[in-house]
Amino acid sequence: MIKLIKTIDTISWLGGVLSGVMACFGVGLVICEILVRKVFGKTLYITDEYCGYLMVGLTCIALAYTLRENGHIRMTFLRSALSPKGKCLLDMFCFAIGIVFCAGLMYVTFVFFWDSFTSGSRSMQISETPLFIPQAFLPLGIGLLLMQCFSEFLKNFMMLKTGKFETIQSNADELGR
Secondary structure, eight states: OHHHHHHHHHHHHHHHHHHHHHHHHHHHHHHHHHHHHHHHSOOOSOHHHHHHHHHHHHHHHHHHHHHHTTOSOOOOTTGGGSOHHHHHHHHHHHHHHHHHHHHHHHHHHHHHHHHHHHHTOBOSSTTOOBTHHHHTHHHHHHHHHHHHHHHHHHHHHHHHHHTOOHHHHHHHHHTTO
8 A cells, every 4th residue: 555655646746747847848938939029029829828738737737746745725624623533534534525526527627638639629729739639638637636635545544544643743733733
């Protein structure tokens, strides 16, 4: 079980790295657009479109990494009233709901992606980009989030099983709570 958790955490970390690369590529594209406009008085025509694709892609791909690093917003008023075991059980319940929600969302986004792939839909912009390419980031990112929710569920299950709840308190201390 620990090996599975570490594998999922590593995949989520790689998603975070990919998101960073995508953000850098977007910044580079904007800089190129500025230089081309300033030096040549022309435009690349694709900057807005591709920066939009990159923004959606990096947001979806980074969701799992953000969960792994406890970066998502949490409503802690209920957790603060619970014992460490209660917090663990509440987290497991929330991650179970997250798994179900992500599975449904992944299905919907995959159907969206697959429809564009099979129909050959293209962007209405000058680039006529096949839309399945940027849409592929949606089910991929949600799939990564689904796996990370499962990993977090397993982490809480292991804490519950072993009775070692230090991780819950150390996470709270790291976040300044």
